[in-house]
Amino acid sequence: MQIILLGPPGAGKGTQAAVLSATLKIPHISTGDIFRAHIKGGTNLGVLAKRYIDSGKLVPDDVTTDIVASRLNEEDCASGFIMDGFPRTIPQARMFDEMLERLGKKVEVVINITVEDSIIVKRLSGRRMCSCGRTYHIDNNPPKTEGVCDVCNRSLYIRDDDKEETIKERLKIYHKQTSPLVDYYQGKGLTMNFDGSKPIEVTTREILDSLKKTD
Numbered sequence: 001m002q003i004i005l006l007g008p009p010g011a012g013k014g015t016q017a018a019v020l021s022a023t024l025k026i027p028h029i030s031t032g033d034i035f036r037a038h039i040k041g042g043t044n045l046g047v048l049a050k051r052y053i054d055s056g057k058l059v060p061d062d063v064t065t066d067i068v069a070s071r072l073n074e075e076d077c078a079s080g081f082i083m084d085g086f087p088r089t090i091p092q093a094r095m096f097d098e099m100l101e102r103l104g105k106k107v108e109v110v111i112n113i114t115v116e117d118s119i120i121v122k123r124l125s126g127r128r129m130c131s132c133g134r135t136y137h138i139d140n141n142p143p144k145t146e147g148v149c150d151v152c153n154r155s156l157y158i159r160d161d162d163k164e165e166t167i168k169e170r171l172k173i174y175h176k177q178t179s180p181l182v183d184y185y186q187g188k189g190l191t192m193n194f195d196g197s198k199p200i201e202v203t204t205r206e207i208l209d210s211l212k213k214t215d
């Protein structure tokens with residue numbers, strides 16, 4: 001199954017993608033995670049991406065679509081994928097459609113998770129990340145031991161772009177450049193909307209129930 005997760009920063013895309021990936025046994029592809037791995041590794045791409053990410057701006061479309069194109073060629077994508085954070089602009093969505101068409105595939109479902117801006121600022125300032133990919137929240141989804149990942153025992157960290165001013169810029173960019181994608185995919189009859197302000201497990205259940213109905 002080819003799934004896209006849409007939604008503002010902090011809507012819970014990464015949180016839901018991790019569960020959906022384990023349940024549906026298809027890879028979770030996060031362009032944000034790919035950029036962060038390059039930043040950590042000090043690659044040229046990482047140096048370029050950091051300039052945009054730290055100021056809350058989007059990495060240029062051509063750079064981002066190249067990364068996705070090469071990731072889609074990996075073997076684990078043969079039976080589908082969950083795209084988290086891509087596409088994020090109308091040009092990216094068009095390039096993605098063309099890319100998939102060349103592979104004989106298409107987007108099948110777009111899961112749009114909605115959350116109000118005021119909730120997002122609070123959520124992202126309490127987010128804690130692990131380099132293994134797990135995401136926690138100090139109040140809503142705390143690790144068993146404070147500051148330590150439940151799965152790999154590494155120390156948790158705060159993302160550089162989770163500062164209040166950067167979060168506000170990311171939200172501005174989301175409303176201007178990414179939210180038009182909801183209508184883009186609605187026009188293709190692919191969008192399913194979910195209220196991301198409900199508890200994590202409730203949203204997961206609602207998404208899985210809706211996906212079952214598309215089988």
Ligand code: AP5
Nearest residue numbers: 009010011012013014015031032059085127136137140200
């Ligand atoms: P990216 O990493 O994709 O960040 P984002 O889209 O801003 O989304 P987040 O990861 O912040 O939030 P999320 O929705 O995954 O929420 P999460 O599950 O963590 O992108 C980062 C940057 O990379 C971009 O700003 C851009 O610069 C660049 N980039 C990436 N893709 C790009 C592209 N295609 N084009 C150009 N540039 C690109 O949850 C957030 C917190 O809330 C967590 O603490 C979680 O535990 C908690 N939480 C989750 N769900 C709930 C719930 N239901 N109730 C309570 N708490 C919850």
